[in-house]
Amino acid sequence: MSEALRSRRARRSGLSGRRGEWLAVAFLSLKGYRLLQHRFGGKGGEIDLIMARGNDIVFVEVKARASLDDAASAITADKRRLIEARIRQWLARNPWAMQRNLRADAVFLAPWRPPRHVPRVFELVL
Incomplete structure (x- = not known):
């Protein structure tokens, strides 16, 4: 795959991700x-959204895929470890x-499905 094609795909994926994140915020x-x-964090992992409601602080991972099941399966054990590392960083600052x-x-x-919000998608190990 050419560098230009990879770059176009990365840009498109980034735009799709940002659009999905703002849809999740709404x-x-x-x-x-x-x-x-x-988007707290950066290279090596980030927390897509940090939200609050009442006494809850919620660290939200947003996944957009062709199907809701594909989106759910995108949160792997490695992804959870990266998210938890960023959560620890955020808590150290807050x-x-x-x-x-x-x-x-x-x-x-x-596409063409209502968003699915899954509370406690995994247990935090801080």
């Missing part, structure tokens, strides 16, 4: 969540959050 906002931070209920959720997106 969807969760309708459920009473408010956005604290978008120690006030340790007094809150912390959880890892996911929003799965697929």
